[in-house]
Amino acid sequence: MIERERILEVLEKYDREKVVIGAIGSHSALDIADGAKAEGLKTLIVAQEGRHRTYAEYFRQKRTKDGLMKGFIDEVIVLERFGGIIDIQEELRRRNVIFVPNRSFVVYTGIDRVEDEFLVPLFGSRNLLRSEERSEEKSYYWLLEKAGLPYPEPVEPEEINELVIVKLPHAKKRLERGFFTAASYKEFREKAEKLTKHGVITEEDLAKARIERYIIGPVFNFDFFYSPVDGEIELLGIDWRFETSLDGHVRLPASQQLTLQEHQFEPEYTVCGHASSTLRESLLEKVFDMAERYVKATQKYYPPGIIGPFTLQTAVDKDLNFYIYDVAPRTGGGTNIHMAVGHPYGNALWRKEMSTGRRIALEIKRAIELDELEKVVT
Template identity: 35%
Template sequence: MKKPRICTIGSHSALNILRGAMDEGFSTLLICRKGTSSFYASFGICNEIIEVNHFNEIFNLQEQIADSIIIPHGSFVAYYDLDRLLNEFDVPIFGNKNMLTWESDRYKKSELMRAAGLRIPKEFEKPEDVDRPVIVKHFGAHGGKGFYIAMDSEELIEKIESRPGEAERPKIIQELIRGTNIYPSFFHSVIRNRTEFFGVDRRYESDVDSSLNVYLSEDPTFTIVGNYPLVLRESLAVKVQKEGEQFIDATKRLVPPGLNGAFCLEMCVDKNLNIFTFEFSGRIVAGTNFFIPHSPYSYIMWGEQMSMGRRIAREIRDAFDVERIDEICF
């Protein structure tokens, strides 16, 4: 079997993925939109770049990229028709690609987190049922864009009615927990049969995190601008790791053969150190991008530079060496 190329699309965490692939000795291929190729080329980590007008053109490139393994990230959930990706795309995708469907549907997300035994915020079926502060989230991965909060049912109904088409738009109404948001990332290895605690980030969310927001905005937005690192107190890290392992066990039952590769649990820790898990991402998240060349935890585990991009490539390399690629790509 010929050693595969590593391929992704130019967005989200592409630099992380490609650098890691090169560190592990893979040839790299990037599919990017016109006007962005010079940015990616400037880093010297792309052996080949294919320019497209729209990312959906990847379906027409399958023969050209057939020798590759695709590494999905958040933009796959945001930009692709997942039915087409599951049924019309034959190039191997790293990880369990069925997880992308569960990630894009907020009802299925909640089902999976409940199955894992994670504590999740209360959810409301109807705006009239709301009796506490809530956050409203739409389906898909859009970096928090379009989320909004309401203090009670009256305010929520008013906001829904003031937004064209909002009443019919798929969404979830979720209790807003008071506490500190944390975003721990993990890597589940099929080859090594373990779930690795990789690192933790927090997100900087446009005007909701701006000091001017108090004065200038009555309705803050949650569009993610960037991420910054966090190291947990170790007693809390122990609990977080356990929840990551519980989540993997649940994916094995509900989305067989289960999740493999990178994932993130999105949590809020209240004043009593209770952990509420309000979201998950079943693939690499942008919050791992500043952990290049390594996170504190990945360095402790590996004793070498190990970014998430490199960890993905290491898993592929290990699987290739023992002829188990079919167990980690679908």
Template identity: 40%
Template sequence: MSIYNILDNYDFKNITIGVLGSHSALEILDGAKEEGFRTLCICQKGRELPYQKFKRLSDDILILDSFSDLLNNENQQKLRDQSTVIVPHRSFVVYLGIDNIENKLKVPVFGNRYILKAEDRQLPKNQYHLLRESNIALPRIYKSPSEIDGPSIVKIQEAKRNLERAFFIVTSYNDYKAKSQIRIKSGMINETDLKNSIIEQYLIGTYFNFNYFYSPLDNEVEFLGIERRLQSNIHDFTTSIPAKNQLEMEIELQNIEVGHTPASIRESLLEKVFEVGDKFAKTCLKEYPPGIIGPYSLQSVVTVDLDIIVYDVSLRVPGNPILATTSPYTRYKYGETFGVGRRIAIEIKKSLKQSNLAKLVT
């Protein structure tokens, strides 16, 4: 049963926008309601409170023992019966798994479900490959820890909470060995994950997350806006405590993302921002047909030479609710400020008017 056969049985006058209750569900649901869609929030038992508190956003809340229970035939049928289109975010990928999303989930997904795996740095056609093929600058990637010859970041997930990052910064091979052992002994990471970790050059500059939206209906890349991340326990430790006192404290810094702040960029740099977004979308079309559909984010650093270097990529809803109320760039284009969730809903609504929803889902 193909997704397009499933769409044949959908009620296009009563499409439901569905999302897993995690990550960026609230901004997706809010945008859907703004455009008049029925909404469904799929929650894991014990994690439903935020979605019950903001009850305006969800017409229906489906509570499951585990997010992975969504793959059960009866639950998938519930979604199909409501003519549901699922909008993916990071938790969707983590909790359901790429193989299940590609092969077992028989519900239309907004965007290209087959490009989601490119975020995995271990795959051959990964995000680094897409950036190189796009001729977009990226950090140096060390083939071995012994090559470390300056500030570098070890990209690894926590052992017990795979959704959370346990990235750490090192300056030499000896520093890498010492900090790795501290984290292994504490149980924060394990040796297997460490062997498979990625070590990147640590970039010096100003960090921006550039958020884009590719519209297959208009064949256009839109720049939606910029946000920056608040990370624990880096930000308020390094900004509120004098450096002298920081050196006296034996605290292992982490960069678990816990919030967002808005940002804008000087107008003379916008051309470069547009250029990297356009090049990346063109490469995705070539490498992962039908390419990127909808939102994506290029997490970047602007150097002192005003160059843009991209160090991470999001190929689904990036999770940036702050854009909905702070981005000037949607206002410049549309005359009003809104975020990723509403932009997705606008695209789906437009496709329904054109009888072309199949162009937006896989």
């Protein structure tokens, strides 16, 4: 792990009047860039060839022929592969880039290289990014247990006697999920064999899969922000997901679902979009309590603790109990729905449009003005 002191040494050489907000061109980059532009900061996106036009053309800042300004991305660096970002660190430092990590950055660069080689100031908690890996000993499940937070109980394959969800990566689309459900060991084995045959999962991944009780109820992703400048937690917004063939399945009558071919029968859980949501007010204190316990646990076990955005992904049962089934210790994947218009709760709190991307930029600006930039980077 790169020591924080080395990052602060890099930061000492930055021109703080010319700080640039950087991100990998994927996942939540548009929200990050839009928010930075809203706060008057320059933006730089590192894109991959073949996936660069969204950033380099369609949302690039430019003037129309009648002089109007549109777009919000100032600079784009196009690489052959995202992983090549390690090779352009010097250029990022020269441009005074503070980099905002998202899930794509970690996956495409590799967690080891992010921790040990990427000598560029990160806005957020570098040491917490590894906790998102379910196979790690000190994963977010470990942290949730230490914090006394509710999460779906793990189940051994042979002990399956009610509906469970099996969590493992997709065999071919490694960023995505090869999840499936089962209500008995027999069903677990039958589905696993079918999905393996169709190339959705592998036996190797199945052996390391997380199996847990399925919580029957709606899902809410709570987009929080912890400010080291103020020492406060903010709920910015709530989102939920659209998941490829799963959403197609639930739009079919049960009788039609039963006629699907074998290769169509098991839905896939690949996230392809998000929608905004709110929560009934009487439940909000439960949600804030979960966030407070999570933040305190990160501060105790992963000092300095969470910095900036984090998402608690939950399911709610019939008795209105929350269960955290996933944690994003960085900007969540669903925050693009709040670009330009902000989050409902963040807007109300700040009395202006406050997206996650804008909240990140605002924290960086305030930290610079208060000479506390070292508090928000690792």
